[in-house]
Amino acid sequence: MSVLAAIRAPARRNAFATAPRAAMRSSMRMRPTIRKYSTESPPNPPPKSGSNAWLYGSISGAALISVGYYLYSTSDAGKEAASAAKSAGQAVKVKTNLVPTKEDYQKVYNEIASILEDNDYDDGSYGPVLVRLAWHSSGTYDKDTKTGGSNYATMRFEPEALHGANAGLQVARGVLEKVKEKFPWISYGDLWTLAGVCAIQEMGGPKIPWRPGRIDGFAKDATPDGRLPDASQGSDHLRNIFYRMGFNDQEIVALAGAHALGRCHPDRSGFEGPWTFSPITFTNDFFNLLLNEKWVWRKWSGPKQLQDKKTGTLMMLPTDYVLAQDKSFKKYVKQYAEDQDLFFNDFSKTFSKLLELGVPENQWVTPEPWVLKNADE
Numbered sequence: 001m002s003v004l005a006a007i008r009a010p011a012r013r014n015a016f017a018t019a020p021r022a023a024m025r026s027s028m029r030m031r032p033t034i035r036k037y038s039t040e041s042p043p044n045p046p047p048k049s050g051s052n053a054w055l056y057g058s059i060s061g062a063a064l065i066s067v068g069y070y071l072y073s074t075s076d077a078g079k080e081a082a083s084a085a086k087s088a089g090q091a092v093k094v095k096t097n098l099v100p101t102k103e104d105y106q107k108v109y110n111e112i113a114s115i116l117e118d119n120d121y122d123d124g125s126y127g128p129v130l131v132r133l134a135w136h137s138s139g140t141y142d143k144d145t146k147t148g149g150s151n152y153a154t155m156r157f158e159p160e161a162l163h164g165a166n167a168g169l170q171v172a173r174g175v176l177e178k179v180k181e182k183f184p185w186i187s188y189g190d191l192w193t194l195a196g197v198c199a200i201q202e203m204g205g206p207k208i209p210w211r212p213g214r215i216d217g218f219a220k221d222a223t224p225d226g227r228l229p230d231a232s233q234g235s236d237h238l239r240n241i242f243y244r245m246g247f248n249d250q251e252i253v254a255l256a257g258a259h260a261l262g263r264c265h266p267d268r269s270g271f272e273g274p275w276t277f278s279p280i281t282f283t284n285d286f287f288n289l290l291l292n293e294k295w296v297w298r299k300w301s302g303p304k305q306l307q308d309k310k311t312g313t314l315m316m317l318p319t320d321y322v323l324a325q326d327k328s329f330k331k332y333v334k335q336y337a338e339d340q341d342l343f344f345n346d347f348s349k350t351f352s353k354l355l356e357l358g359v360p361e362n363q364w365v366t367p368e369p370w371v372l373k374n375a376d377e
């Protein structure tokens with residue numbers, strides 16, 4: 001059996017593996033409605049002391065209300081309005097007592113899992129674009145200045161929402177709004193990263209340890225353009241970008257394995273096509289194909305990209321291709337192509353680390369990340 005045939009076999013078993021159908025669809029698809037996510041900065045600075053700062057503020061507010069309520073309710077006039085005031089006080093109390101538990105986050109996870117499938121979208125799942133949202137919201141981190149990362153969910157604001165690298169991610173942010181409406185207490189940073197975790201797990205990938213604690217920031221916290229990788233560049237660029245986040249060569253290769261999922265869209269990045277035959281199943285196929293197929297430069301009017309010589313239906317970005325050219329990167333490409341368990345293990349650790357970039361230690365609600373259950377577990 002040829003490498004391509006071997007890789008295609010599991011893809012056929014997947015009910016959603018629809019590369020040819022989707023390849024056609026991708027060029028015919030209408031642009032989704034673009035939603036504006038820019039929001040005015042509120043006048044006050046964000047709480048610095050931790051994710052629960054707003055909560056403590058509300059608790060002291062509730063305490064004042066309680067004292068006021070006590071003084072008022074002991075007067076004659078107060079007795080008349082006592083029950084109304086009591087229920088208002090209780091409403092505040094209920095609100096301030098909301099400290100979401102692991103079970104609450106599991107409910108959010110399950111809700112995200114329930115909205116992943118959509119037969120009218122790409123290859124039938126929002127999973128890949130949610131993984132990309134989680135990565136782009138975290139991958140802006142700069143370890144030297146300790147700016148960027150997943151903490152403030154600054155992609156909600158312009159100009160970050162409009163950075164070229166983020167084109168198309170309004171789709172991912174848009175579908176997650178439905179989840180946010182049901183669970184308004186979750187921060188956007190937690191929601192987006194949890195969506196990445198859920199997408200990887202539900203598409204057959206490894207468990208990704210995750211914990212909550214990110215807070216919503218403001219437009220002033222947004223990062224400058226140019227922090228995310230440019231797919232037309234080489235290995236020096238890749239290293240500059242990922243070393244800045246605190247990753248090494250092995251971690252760069254492990255993370256790049258996420259390109260087993262999804263596809264490039266001409267109306268987003270300008271590139272076109274999927275990397276694998278099963279773009280909504282998490283596998284180590286990216287490495288197998290990269291290593292074992294013959295890749296040729298595609299002749300077309302779009303940006304420089306490669307295509308597999310045999311079928312002409314798969315693609316590699318210049319930055320993917322350098323992973324098989326650069327000696328240090330190639331060592332890991334080979335290891336991951338040969339050993340899917342090793343890849344799953346390393347991807348899990350590295351993706352989990354990526355999603356935590358930029359979050360101060362004192363914000364985490366738990367010292368150790370949680371492993372959430374798959375929706376069908």
Ligand code: HEM
Binds near residue numbers: 263
């Ligand atoms: C190594 C540097 C990287 C470069 C240059 C790069 C570049 C790109 C480009 C150009 C696209 C196509 C976007 C579109 O047209 O819709 C894309 C898609 C994607 N990327 Fe990357 N990427 C990189 C790393 C990563 C990492 C680290 C992850 C996650 C761990 C990731 C996950 C994805 C996914 C899942 C998609 C598919 C999205 C979809 O189907 O809508 N990428 N990437």
